[in-house]
Amino acid sequence: MTSPFQNDIDAIGRIDAVAPILDVICRTTGMGFAAVARVTEDRWVACQVLDNLEFGLVPGAELQIQTTICNEIRDSREPVVIDHVAEAPEWCTHHTPAIYKLQSYISFPIILHDGRFFGTLCAIDPRPARLDTPETRGMFKLFAELIATHLAADEELQRTREDLREQRELAELREQFIAVLGHDLRNPIAAIASGAKLLQSSVQDERGKQILALMQASLLRVNGLIHNLMDFARARLGDGLQLDVTAQQPLRPMLEHVIDELRSIHPTRIIRTSFDITENVPVDHPRMAQLLSNLLGNALTHGAPASPISVGSATHGGQFELWVANAGKPIPAEALPGLFQPFLRGTSRPNQQGLGLGLYIASEIARVHGGTLEAASTPEETRFTFRMPLHPPEPSAAG
Numbered sequence: 001m002t003s004p005f006q007n008d009i010d011a012i013g014r015i016d017a018v019a020p021i022l023d024v025i026c027r028t029t030g031m032g033f034a035a036v037a038r039v040t041e042d043r044w045v046a047c048q049v050l051d052n053l054e055f056g057l058v059p060g061a062e063l064q065i066q067t068t069i070c071n072e073i074r075d076s077r078e079p080v081v082i083d084h085v086a087e088a089p090e091w092c093t094h095h096t097p098a099i100y101k102l103q104s105y106i107s108f109p110i111i112l113h114d115g116r117f118f119g120t121l122c123a124i125d126p127r128p129a130r131l132d133t134p135e136t137r138g139m140f141k142l143f144a145e146l147i148a149t150h151l152a153a154d155e156e157l158q159r160t161r162e163d164l165r166e167q168r169e170l171a172e173l174r175e176q177f178i179a180v181l182g183h184d185l186r187n188p189i190a191a192i193a194s195g196a197k198l199l200q201s202s203v204q205d206e207r208g209k210q211i212l213a214l215m216q217a218s219l220l221r222v223n224g225l226i227h228n229l230m231d232f233a234r235a236r237l238g239d240g241l242q243l244d245v246t247a248q249q250p251l252r253p254m255l256e257h258v259i260d261e262l263r264s265i266h267p268t269r270i271i272r273t274s275f276d277i278t279e280n281v282p283v284d285h286p287r288m289a290q291l292l293s294n295l296l297g298n299a300l301t302h303g304a305p306a307s308p309i310s311v312g313s314a315t316h317g318g319q320f321e322l323w324v325a326n327a328g329k330p331i332p333a334e335a336l337p338g339l340f341q342p343f344l345r346g347t348s349r350p351n352q353q354g355l356g357l358g359l360y361i362a363s364e365i366a367r368v369h370g371g372t373l374e375a376a377s378t379p380e381e382t383r384f385t386f387r388m389p390l391h392p393p394e395p396s397a398a399g
Contacts, residue, residue, distance in 0.1 A: 012047035022050035031125040084128035104129035247282040270308035294358040304328035331377040
């Protein structure tokens, strides 16, 4: 049967210094038994023992609390030191020495840093011993304080490990939920998209066309969100984002298609483009479309509505660059370091829509291409820039 004090016994057992402390106590004082005990109102439990007397106690063994002097130490929080019981008027008739046939005894309280009483560091012997000296008292006091310090550190370590374990479990559950959610949403979204496409040919009135346009815009947004969810799950739970790189297919038409698609959803916004792609760019075209869509969608959400958004790409100096810039309120400097972390939606941007995955997925796409995604923000402009070498090493999967 497991002792209700097993955690305390284990905590003392994890302190490597306890065994040497008990050995030093016995060697220095000449006493045959030393122990660290957990002491409560109704229990005395041995946590670690050095027994050269065949006293019969092992870790987890108990003495009746009323038979011990430690019971009194718990109340007084003061040490007890007895050189020779028979010559000590206060102790010669005490029941504890009589029960356990002791002539020398020393016990110091172990007080934790928050003031809780843990137990005692004690030693006994059937023979008298010279214990009541400044040196011995000082040694026991130091050792008791050292054990208390180790217990506090162990408690904090166990609490931290438990917190980490709980956070890890929550993170795994969240990511599994995202993977299932993203997968299960695909079919109903595809059905709605098919229905909206069929309605396009039959709806003739202006109001109906406006509703269809709103539906298609919402579907595009939800579809992008599902892609981000699935990619997040792949990056965190699976084998990472996979690439199908090609350098033969021209990149500019794909970039223009993404921009035209978002223009149709935001007809009142101005999106200016500048393309100077003079070399083949070895990228995964759907992934690069996703990166641009996420960055441009972010600019449309957070940029000043009355100011144009700039999108540009170029090849020069052995590199490919793609950037998106917008005017508007700058990103606070303290938010920049965590900008590409998933689910980070700080108070600095309270109107942010979505789950905060778009920039994270964009940064992962940049990474698996062997490139970088950087953000710079001033009162004049916020700019996201993707850079990659035109002749990168073999791409790696996100892990």
